[in-house]
Amino acid sequence: MKIAIIGGGPAGLYAAILLKKQRPQAEITVYERNRADDTFGFGVVFSDATLDNFEKYDPPSYRRITQEFAYWDDIAVHFRGTVHRVGGNGFCGCSRRTLLLILQERARELGVSILFETDIDDEAQFADADLIVLADGINSRFRDKHIDHFQPQIDLRSNKFAWMGSTKPLDAFTFIFQQTEWGPFIAHAYQYEAGRSTWIFETDAETFQRAGLDGLNEQQSADRMAEIFGWFLDGHSLLINRSMWRNFPMIRSQRWVKDNMVLLGDAKATAHFSIGSGTKLAMEDAIALADAMAHAPNVDAALQTYEHGRREEVEKIQHAADVSLVWFEHVDRFWDFDPVQFAFGVMTRAKAITYDNLTLRAPEFVREVDTAFAKQVRSKGFDVDLDKPAAPMFQPLKLREMKVSNRAVVSPMCMYSAKEGVPGDFHLVHYGSRAIGGAGLIFTEMTCVGRDARITPGCTGLWNDEQQAAWTRIVDFVHANSAAKICLQLGHAGRKGATKLMWEGMDRPLEQGGWDTISASPLPYFPDSQVPREMDRAAMDRVKQAFVAAALRGEACGFDMLELHCAHGYLLASFISPLTNARTDEYGGTLANRLRYPLEVFEAMRAAWPAHKPMSVRISATDWAAGGITGDDAVAVARAFGEAGVDLVDVSTGQTVRDAQPIYGRMFQTPFSDQVRNEARVATMCVGNITTADQVNTILAAGRADLVALGRPHLVDPSFTIRSAAWYGADIACPPQYLPGKEQIFRNSVRDRQDFEDLKIKGKPKTRAELKAEATKPLAAE
Numbered sequence: 182m183k184i185a186i187i188g189g190g191p192a193g194l195y196a197a198i199l200l201k202k203q204r205p206q207a208e209i210t211v212y213e214r215n216r217a218d219d220t221f222g223f224g225v226v227f228s229d230a231t232l233d234n235f236e237k238y239d240p241p242s243y244r245r246i247t248q249e250f251a252y253w254d255d256i257a258v259h260f261r262g263t264v265h266r267v268g269g270n271g272f273c274g275c276s277r278r279t280l281l282l283i284l285q286e287r288a289r290e291l292g293v294s295i296l297f298e299t300d301i302d303d304e305a306q307f308a309d310a311d312l313i314v315l316a317d318g319i320n321s322r323f324r325d326k327h328i329d330h331f332q333p334q335i336d337l338r339s340n341k342f343a344w345m346g347s348t349k350p351l352d353a354f355t356f357i358f359q360q361t362e363w364g365p366f367i368a369h370a371y372q373y374e375a376g377r378s379t380w381i382f383e384t385d386a387e388t389f390q391r392a393g394l395d396g397l398n399e400q401q402s403a404d405r406m407a408e409i410f411g412w413f414l415d416g417h418s419l420l421i422n423r424s425m426w427r428n429f430p431m432i433r434s435q436r437w438v439k440d441n442m443v444l445l446g447d448a449k450a451t452a453h454f455s456i457g458s459g460t461k462l463a464m465e466d467a468i469a470l471a472d473a474m475a476h477a478p479n480v481d482a483a484l485q486t487y488e489h490g491r492r493e494e495v496e497k498i499q500h501a502a503d504v505s506l507v508w509f510e511h512v513d514r515f516w517d518f519d520p521v522q523f524a525f526g527v528m529t530r531a532k533a534i535t536y537d538n539l540t541l542r543a544p545e546f547v548r549e550v551d552t553a554f555a556k557q558v559r560s561k562g563f564d565v566d567l568d569k570p571a572a573p574m575f576q577p578l579k580l581r582e583m584k585v586s587n588r589a590v591v592s593p594m595c596m597y598s599a600k601e602g603v604p605g606d607f608h609l610v611h612y613g614s615r616a617i618g619g620a621g622l623i624f625t626e627m628t629c630v631g632r633d634a635r636i637t638p639g640c641t642g643l644w645n646d647e648q649q650a651a652w653t654r655i656v657d658f659v660h661a662n663s664a665a666k667i668c669l670q671l672g673h674a675g676r677k678g679a680t681k682l683m684w685e686g687m688d689r690p691l692e693q694g695g696w697d698t699i700s701a702s703p704l705p706y707f708p709d710s711q712v713p714r715e716m717d718r719a720a721m722d723r724v725k726q727a728f729v730a731a732a733l734r735g736e737a738c739g740f741d742m743l744e745l746h747c748a749h750g751y752l753l754a755s756f757i758s759p760l761t762n763a764r765t766d767e768y769g770g771t772l773a774n775r776l777r778y779p780l781e782v783f784e785a786m787r788a789a790w791p792a793h794k795p796m797s798v799r800i801s802a803t804d805w806a807a808g809g810i811t812g813d814d815a816v817a818v819a820r821a822f823g824e825a826g827v828d829l830v831d832v833s834t835g836q837t838v839r840d841a842q843p844i845y846g847r848m849f850q851t852p853f854s855d856q857v858r859n860e861a862r863v864a865t866m867c868v869g870n871i872t873t874a875d876q877v878n879t880i881l882a883a884g885r886a887d888l889v890a891l892g893r894p895h896l897v898d899p900s901f902t903i904r905s906a907a908w909y910g911a912d913i914a915c916p917p918q919y920l921p922g923k924e925q926i927f928r929n930s931v932r933d934r935q936d937f938e939d940l941k942i943k944g945k946p947k948t949r950a951e952l953k954a955e956a957t958k959p960l961a962a963e
């Protein structure tokens with residue numbers, strides 16, 4: 182077999198090694214345009230898990246690499262004169278040059294030929310090769326040559342960064358967030374060998390301009406960075422090696438394989454440097470390719486296996502990298518945070534590290550986070566414990582005069598079980614049991630302001646006395662038997678009205694017994710949905726009055742809070758999104774125009790709703806569709822409602838148009854809550870695939886939301902909050918009838934939690950840094 186590998190970076194060399202081990206008879210050649218030791222960059226970083234992989238696949242190179250490594254366990258965050266250190270991270274660094282020399286040596290040892298100073302510009306010269314590996318890096322000539330086939334998407338990110346080195350020793354992966362007269366600069370730094378560290382500097386485009394970096398050469402910009410970070414560099418210099426400032430390209434290729442050619446490493450996909458995974462991804466691609474080649478019957482099948490088997494893992498890492506890079510791009514959102522909350526945000530920015538996880542590794546740090554959170558709560562007038570602060574989920578919150586005793590919320594969820602809009606016994610048990618289950622705040626399902634405002638025939642309403650009496654019974658039960666507050670969500674279905682019950686066909690038009698629908702514009706949801714009537718001014722007045730009347734009935738029922746539903750493509754949302762609003766009058770066109778009617782409705786309700794009671798608005802912070810609402814629009818929407826007197830923005834997403842492309846995942850909507858909260862400076866509630874108390878605490882402690890709503894988890898577990906309270910040992914109200922159950926779970930949870938933590942700690946292998954520290958520890962004196 183003949184294999185040509187274009188590019189002698191980590192991907193190409195490691196692929197050569199693994200393939201040659203597998204097929205000693207194969208003729209494998211690596212073509213590299215640079216000289217053998219002519220490499221850019223400084224250090225590379227690997228996690229312990231990545232090193233385990235290297236150990237498994239090629240022990241000799243693993244041993245040589247790890248002999249050269251610098252190990253560290255801590256991450257240190259420097260911010261506004263403070264430093265927070267968190268241990269247990271298990272990372273290693275090594276010089277990129279050393280890594281490449283080791284891989285070159287190992288490849289040669291195995292019989293791979295490496296041709297340096299050989300620039301390849303046409304794959305036709307490898308017509309007789311069975312396999313052509315395109316490992317030619319981030320600016321891959323061959324990916325671009327076959328651009329129509331590989332279809333790379335290149336998203337050039339807005340921040341500027343430059344890779345430099347230093348002689349400054351470091352004992353932790355170090356993040357320094359530095360305010361300057363021009364704006365914020367960030368350093369990501371780590372040691373990779375004795376006396377050498379990598380320094381990546383990052384800043385936003387405006388700060389870059391203001392700092393005059395645009396006009397400086399490599400050395401001058403290194404001097405500027407040395408001035409900014411001089412207090413930390415301690416007289417050590419910064420080193421340069423192709424250290425130009427650039428914008429990071431997030432690359433995703435639609436296809437990785439063409440005939441017998443395959444893309445590997447940066448050529449096919451990149452991951453932002455803030456999660457330190459570029460070299461890891463490149464070498465693990467090589468592992469995946471070698472595995473596929475070992476087991477498939479031929480090259481074609483192997484390349485298909487490689488692409489199909491590897492894509493999900495790469496996309497997962499890219500997603501984590503995306504979340505991380507967005508955090509760094511928007512660091513100014515958090516600039517006025519308490520430093521410990523800021524550090525917690527840095528640590529938890531990419532989902533993998535959570536509140537519970539940090540509690541195990543760095544209990545003192547989490548204690549400090551909890552105390553800072555409790556102090557903020559105390560500053561709002563609550564007499565909360567600062568010595569033994571409760572976890573953030575169990576800290577109270579005040580909105581106007583309403584106090585909620587904890588931050589877990591039952592998200593609004595239609596039960597499709599009302600008769601003519603009247604909630605029945607099912608609803609009493611449903612809301613009642615969730616209130617007894619401990620959630621601080623319960624939202625009703627979307628309750629409709631008129632018969633024709635319903636989504637389905639099973640929706641609840643609040644337009645007549647019978648409905649009002651039924652809701653009063655529910656509200657009274659909640660207040661009499663729990664500490665929960667209850668919020669009425671009012672809405673109008675708009676063009677999504679007159680549809681079937683969820684379990685009979687979500688959003689599908691009713692075949693019989695439907696009613697006429699209205700919307701901002703006469704655009705049907707499905708092509709075969711009813712075409713809604715475009716609302717004229719008279720209809721707008723009627724619907725506004727219906728909202729006000731329902732709000733007044735809500736007050737009469739005793740609801741603690743009121744939410745206006747402006748999300749998910751229903752009537753008011755259909756005004757806000759440009760995808761559903763094609764009007765040419767003053768209610769269409771610009772965002773300010775599209776917001777005009779929803780704001781008018783909100784203001785009318787706000788005037789009718791008692792001043793001491795809070796109001797929220799639910800928005801879709803993105804339509805997940807081209808041309809639709811984006812996170813930036815959501816900030817503007819939230820600001821506008823904030824100015825109109827909203828107390829909380831309930832940040833949901835999507836459901837505007839049927840061909841949207843949401844990106845699901847754990848806590849997938851939380852970044853929008855983060856953006857809205859920390860840019861528009863309004864209190865937010867987040868929601869969406871949040872399933873554990875650990876996630877709730879992580880979100881709250883990092884300042885990404887003020888309340889956390891859980892929908893589906895509450896459908897199967899009304900007692901989610903009380904069980905979580907037992908786990909964290911937080912005090913929580915419970916009706917006297919259920920006290921024996923509460924006492925038991927609180928007693929058992931202490932032991933269960935201890936057992937769980939012991940198991941986790943025992944089950945966790947020691948990091949290489951810990952092992953190295955143990956090996957070099959002096960023996961205790963006799």
Ligand SMILES: Cc1cc2nc3c(=O)[nH]c(=O)nc-3n(C[C@H](O)[C@H](O)[C@H](O)COP(=O)(O)OP(=O)(O)OC[C@H]3O[C@@H](n4cnc5c(N)ncnc54)[C@H](O)[C@@H]3O)c2cc1C
Binds near residue numbers: 222226300318423457
């Ligand atoms: C300037 C710079 C500095 C970096 N510094 C660091 C760092 O300090 N730490 C870190 O972890 N990561 C660093 N990275 C990122 C990291 O290098 C990559 O994520 C990783 O090397 C990807 O490996 P690869 O093998 O896919 O690509 P590369 O390492 O880029 O290797 C591709 C190789 O292909 C060769 N090549 C390209 N085209 C041809 C051709 N037509 N013919 C022959 N040869 C060709 C190139 O010369 C190169 O050696 C840096 C990247 C850049 C651009």
Ligand SMILES: Cc1cc2nc3c(=O)[nH]c(=O)nc-3n(C[C@H](O)[C@H](O)[C@H](O)COP(=O)(O)O)c2cc1C
Binds near residue numbers: 625799869893
């Ligand atoms: C059965 C069901 C009914 C829902 N009804 C409503 C509703 O009436 N109003 C609303 O704003 N959201 C509604 N939603 C959306 C939820 O409030 C929530 O935003 C969504 O389920 C995502 O949260 P989760 O992942 O915790 O379930 C509903 C969701 C479900 C599963």
